Each structure stands twice: as C-alpha cells, then as structure tokens.
Amino acid sequence: MNNTEIINKTVQFVKTTLQGAEGGHDWFHIERVWKNSKLIAKNENVNLFIVELGALLHDIADSKFHNGDENIGPKISRTFLENLNLDESIIQHIENIIKNISYKNSLESNIDKFKSKELDVIQDADRLDAIGAIGIARAFNYGGFKNREIHNPTIEPKLQQSKEEYKNSPAPTINHFYEKLLRLKDQMNTKTGIQLAIERHKYMEQFLDQFYKEWEGKK
Ligand code: ADP
Ligand code: NI
Numbered sequence: 001m002n003n004t005e006i007i008n009k010t011v012q013f014v015k016t017t018l019q020g021a022e023g024g025h026d027w028f029h030i031e032r033v034w035k036n037s038k039l040i041a042k043n044e045n046v047n048l049f050i051v052e053l054g055a056l057l058h059d060i061a062d063s064k065f066h067n068g069d070e071n072i073g074p075k076i077s078r079t080f081l082e083n084l085n086l087d088e089s090i091i092q093h094i095e096n097i098i099k100n101i102s103y104k105n106s107l108e109s110n111i112d113k114f115k116s117k118e119l120d121v122i123q124d125a126d127r128l129d130a131i132g133a134i135g136i137a138r139a140f141n142y143g144g145f146k147n148r149e150i151h152n153p154t155i156e157p158k159l160q161q162s163k164e165e166y167k168n169s170p171a172p173t174i175n176h177f178y179e180k181l182l183r184l185k186d187q188m189n190t191k192t193g194i195q196l197a198i199e200r201h202k203y204m205e206q207f208l209d210q211f212y213k214e215w216e217g218k219k
Contacts, residue, residue, distance in 0.1 A: 003049050006084055010056045013080055017060055022145050024138035025059050029129060033058065036125035040192045050090060050118045053081070054097040058122060063102075068167070074098045093118065101126060103180055106187070107163040124193030127184045132200025135181055136207055143173030150174065151215065177208060 001009070018027045037055040041048055057080070061073040074095045081091045096114040099105075101123050130138065143150065149172035157178035158165065166179070185201040188194045213219075 001084065006086070007052055009084065010053060014056050014060060022065065023141045025062055025065070030056060030059060032129050032134070033122065033125045036128050037122050040121045040124055040190055043192050044117055044121055044190055046117045046121055050093055051121050054094050054118055054122045055125060057094060058098055058101050058126060070099070097122060104163050104166050107161065107166055120189035124188050124190050127188065128193065128196055128200065131181055131184050131197060132203050135200065136204060139173050139176050139181065148173055177204065
C-alpha cells in the first residue's frame with residue numbers, strides 16, 4: 001500500500017470509529033485539525049506522512065469519553081497501524097504523539113516529555129480548533145453535553161489547577177475560557193500557529209466583552 005492509500009484507509013477508519021461522537025470531537029474536528037496540520041506543516045521541516053497520520057488518529061479514543069483511560073487511544077492506533085504493516089518507528093512516533101498532544105498533559109511536570117516537530121504541528125492545529133469561533137462553539141457544546149452551567153458569576157475560574165483538578169472540574173463553560181482557551185495563544189509551538197492564533201484569540205475576547213454586556217443588561 002502506498003502512503004496515499006494508507007491515509008485514505010485511515011480516514012475511513014476514523015470516520016467509522018467516531019460515528020456518534022460528541023459534536024466537538026467528531027470527524028469534522030479531525031478533518032479541521034488534519035487540514036490545519038497540513039497548512040502549518042508547509043512552513044516546517046517535518047515528515048508530512050507522520051503529521052497526517054497523527055492528526056487523523058489524535059482523538060481516536062479521547063480519555064474524556066472513555067472513563068479517563070489514557071491508553072486506549074494509543075492502543076487502538078497501534079493495532080490499526082500494525083495491521084497496515086507500517087514500520088515500528090512510525091507506529092511508535094504516532095503513539096507518542098497521541099499520548100502527548102493533550103492540554104491536560106501539559107499541566108503535568110515537563111521532565112522526560114516526548115517532543116517532536118510533528119507533534120508541535122499537530123498540537124498547534126488541535127489548539128487552533130479550541131479557540132476562535134469554532135472554539136467557542138465547541139466549548140459550549142461540550143458544556144451542554146456535560147450539563148454544565150453557561151456562566152455563574154459566583155464561581156471564579158481556577159487559574160492554578162493540577163491535571164486531576166482540571167479533568168474533574170464541573171465549572172461553568174465561561175470559566176473554561178480563563179482556565180484554558182485564552183491561554184492557548186501563548187502556548188503555540190510554530191510561527192504559523194502563533195499567527196493564526198492571534199486573530200482567533202481576539203475574536204474570543206470580543207465574544208466575552210459582548211457576553212458580559214448582555215449578561216448585565218447593558219446597551
Ligand atoms: P485535551 O483533550 O487536549 O486535554 P480538553 O480536555 O480541554 O483538552 O478538551 C478539548 C476541547 O473540549 C476543549 O477545547 C473544549 O472545546 C472542550 N472542553 C473540554 N473541557 C471543557 C470544559 N470544562 N468546558 C467546556 N469545554 C470543554
Ligand atoms: Ni483534538
């Protein structure tokens with residue numbers, strides 16, 4: 001099988017596996033991350049095949065939707081790629097990307113963390129999809145999925161959270177902007193990622209200004 005056939009097979013596998021997924025973590029999220037990964041990769045010296053496979057498989061089994069199990073995604077990807085007879089070095093790299101891409105893992109200590117340029121690219125593309133207009137839509141969809149409040153002025157955002165606190169937080173969705181979304185702009189890895197994040201970040205700030213105006217009943 002050539003690389004294009006492998007990518008096509010992977011697209012089919014991801015589409016099938018994610019049928020019925022929460023609206024912010026469905027095939028269309030993967031497609032956006034895949035596209036943005038390719039866009040960012042144009043300006044980076046990376047292995048495009050690994051970038052594409054990593055982007056396509058990065059949320060194949062998000063631990064949030066699998067009782068917190070962080071091994072299931074890497075495992076499913078490994079089995080899938082082994083069946084396609086890919087080189088062990090590629091399989092290992094994809095597994096490492098999936099294990100290390102998530103925001104919550106960046107809240108843990110950084111010693112001995114896996115790093116690669118391919119991970120940097122996909123992580124930026126995933127983070128871009130968490131901010132801007134799409135980011136706002138995804139956040140409220142997830143909040144609704146979890147039956148969270150939209151906003152509650154009596155509950156302050158928690159800016160210092162451990163990974164465990166972050167994962168288990170039942171906070172209103174507006175708090176998620178301060179706890180994660182507004183922080184992503186300064187955590188981008190690549191030049192293109194930073195550029196794209198700036199406009200999306202501004203849009204979220206405007207959204208929040210308008211939100212509070214309306215909340216207070218101001219003109
Ligand atoms: P990761 O999966 O990278 O660790 P998150 O768990 O923060 O990152 O989830 C990814 C996306 O899911 C977020 O960008 C957001 O759209 C949504 N999400 C996750 N947690 C929350 C939350 N507490 N409130 C609203 N949206 C959330
Ligand atoms: Ni994702």
